[in-house]
Amino acid sequence: MDYQVVIPAAGSGKRMNAGKNKQFILLKGKPVIVHTLTVFEQDPACSGIILVINEKEKGDFLKLIELYHFKKVKQLVAGGAERQESVYNGLKACDSDIVLVHDGARPFIRQSHIRDLVLSAQEADAATIAVPVKDTIKKAENLQVVETIERSSLWLVQTPQAFRLSLILSAHEHAVKHQFAGTDDASLVEFMKHRVKIVYGDYTNIKLTTPDDLLFAKAIMESERGKSDD
Numbered sequence: 001m002d003y004q005v006v007i008p009a010a011g012s013g014k015r016m017n018a019g020k021n022k023q024f025i026l027l028k029g030k031p032v033i034v035h036t037l038t039v040f041e042q043d044p045a046c047s048g049i050i051l052v053i054n055e056k057e058k059g060d061f062l063k064l065i066e067l068y069h070f071k072k073v074k075q076l077v078a079g080g081a082e083r084q085e086s087v088y089n090g091l092k093a094c095d096s097d098i099v100l101v102h103d104g105a106r107p108f109i110r111q112s113h114i115r116d117l118v119l120s121a122q123e124a125d126a127a128t129i130a131v132p133v134k135d136t137i138k139k140a141e142n143l144q145v146v147e148t149i150e151r152s153s154l155w156l157v158q159t160p161q162a163f164r165l166s167l168i169l170s171a172h173e174h175a176v177k178h179q180f181a182g183t184d185d186a187s188l189v190e191f192m193k194h195r196v197k198i199v200y201g202d203y204t205n206i207k208l209t210t211p212d213d214l215l216f217a218k219a220i221m222e223s224e225r226g227k228s229d230d
């Protein structure tokens with residue numbers, strides 16, 4: 001089934017501390033956002049990409065779109081102060097039944113996971129890629145452990161996340177109305193008491209957040225995983 005994807009890329013990359021938006025950091029000679037866009041450009045089920053950007057960087061994004069011949073980028077939409085606002089702006093430009101939201105800063109997403117996710121969203125209306133937590137998780141206050149949280153039901157949630165467009169638009173409207181801020185889009189759906197299905201992803205689908213993530217990114221690029229399309 002066809003889908004459109006909203007790719008938020010309007011952040012500032014403060015934690016990466018690269019002196020520029022991390023979307024423009026080079027991995028194997030290509031900007032991060034080019035790696036991310038390529039996955040969707042090459043997916044036959046993707047019918048359109050809505051790229052959410054900082055207006056000040058519009059020229060830089062347009063140059064990349066032209067240079068790498070991205071035909072599926074139908075619209076560049078201005079982002080907001082927070083990721084949630086950026087995604088909402090992008091969703092308003094969508095017109096497909098199923099929409100995906102995927103961070104520009106996650107260049108290692110696999111097409112096979114996108115396929116599984118879209119199938120799941122068709123059935124459940126809302127789904128996210130995630131992986132089980134591997135470490136022990138403790139809650140602490142002032143560096144004092146308060147509790148160790150039972151791990152068996154904990155997941156590290158990634159993107160893409162997939163939704164029926166009508167549901168995720170309502171969820172964003174509802175969140176604005178109730179001043180609810182979530183760190184991902186699925187949590188806005190949960191806030192409306194709607195279920196979200198989990199689809200197994202993999203640990204290499206990292207988000208480039210802090211400088212050490214670039215070390216992992218280089219290793220992933222060098223590996224067979226980094227070379228394959230799937």
Ligand SMILES: Nc1ccn([C@@H]2O[C@H](COP(=O)(O)OP(=O)(O)OP(=O)(O)O)[C@@H](O)[C@H]2O)c(=O)n1
Pocket residue numbers: 007008009010011012013014015016022052079080081082083084086087103104105106207208209
């Ligand atoms: N106002 C914002 C903030 C974030 N993003 C995007 O959301 C994704 C995930 O956000 P994050 O990793 O937090 O990126 P930054 O906001 O760039 O990083 P930081 O929080 O360290 O400044 C990124 O692709 C980022 O560009 C966005 O479109 N608009």
Ligand SMILES: C[C@](O)(CO)[C@H](O)COP(=O)(O)O
Pocket residue numbers: 083103157158159183184185207209
């Ligand atoms: C949406 C997300 O990628 C899921 O893991 C993540 O929450 C966004 O990261 P941020 O650093 O909170 O913007």
